[in-house]
Amino acid sequence: MGFSDEEAVEGLAITEELRAVFQRPAAASSTTAVTAAQSLEFLSVVPPEILSIILTQLGIRDLACLAATCRLLWCDAPTPPLALPTPGLVETELRRRAEASGLHIGASLPEGALSWVTYLMKREFYDALRRQAPLAAGYRHSLCVDMGSRLHLACHREEIKAGEVGEPLLGHDWGSDAGASTVFVPPTLVPSMHDTRIVSVASGDCHCLALSAVGEVTRGAKTVTACSTTPTGARTPGRGGSRRWRGSRASPLEGAIARRWTIADASSPGVVPRVKRGSRPVWAMSSIQRRSAS
């Protein structure tokens, strides 16, 4: 078995939480010690449809713990007392996610540290790692996403002059009455993005990108170069409307940026995949633009 005792205990705890939600008088009045058989008995009274819904909401780590525990429970039970569907709901859910990740799984589940469950957990970890970009250092400016998912910009005051990178975000006359005596703009909440949840930022020399939780890309760019062309689906604050990237579903999207090129892509399913069975991650190249003069 590829899971530690600790993880098995976590799985039991999840089962306990489920028990609390669907408490049955008979089970509650019995002994305080939770036996494996009781847990199994409890699972049997939860309608499979509801269990399925609950399972879709769990993280892969929790699911894996639950899967391990369930198998432990099956081992402990003298006879398989319950008419659980075959394959089990947990296994079905894990298989669904594996397929959503483009992973082929054999008919029987391999066990151990190299099992596909472990693989899925790693996969989720790297997905989270890849999506995290709360900081972006650019030429004469910095972007940060704070604890409240709001966008902050710090830069040289030159950067908020008309036509410069920070101008679409802050406006060229930002702080003209208060802080104009300083050459630098301290970290400042971007007013036009105040009500937008930002998840990721990227910066280059002449432009910067911010990705919102609903998949909108906002861009600050120099207008004197070819970078000023607004990519499809992106919005520049104060210039034209906004548009969601891919329908109403929040699509994880990341921006990668380089000195002279910009590329934004809409990519694969989120940490908790909600894609249809069999669908594949889509890479949509929205724009590749080159600075006209360097």
Added chain:
Amino acid sequence: MGVALGLDFTLAVTDAGVVFSFGSSRALGHGLSTSEVLPRRIEALAETGRRFVAVAAGNYYALALAEERHLYEWGSITNGHGPSTPQLVTALAGIGVLLVYAQDCSSCAVTENGELYTWGWGYPTSFHLGHGDAARQLTPKRVEALSGVKVAAASISHSHTLAAGADGVVWGFGQRAALGLGEADAPPGDSEDEDSEDEDAGCVVQPIPIPNLRVRTLPLASEGWVPSI
């Protein structure tokens, strides 16, 4: 799974952990070939038998991170002569790298122990690598000044570096201009400003926390969250 852009080339790593490159550069990783119109698999990386999880690219060089947390580098940071095929970064051998980022001629890497490594070069007087001097650093070197911080996210440009600790505090060093730290906080001639006569109006040599700002980072430092290899 990820893309990265160099000056005239593009890197991509697929969900299956295979790295492709195309464009026109000596940093494509295909050996003698310096121009590829279509994405081409980098054979030297495929031959390692490792799965790759992230790529990064500077102007004339590229980085690829394997799932086993080894880092490979090829091309040249200085646009001089560099390896045309991927080489294991020996300075980071045995140190698990979780995150890697590159821009222009500067790179940074975050390890599973929360250490920040930087290397590259930038403005002659920018101090943006955090090693206390403005010298070129062609191999990864740990930012000792941040040894008390569990770094969980970082970004670097050719003028400054940002790093966030596990507690969300953002540390910055390099050019004051890009950090948004004005004279009001530390006037020119401050003890840290060793090059205040420079036209860039001062640099932050030792990392300082950006005031009134906390960012959300992944719990890289917490026990059990990072999967074992």
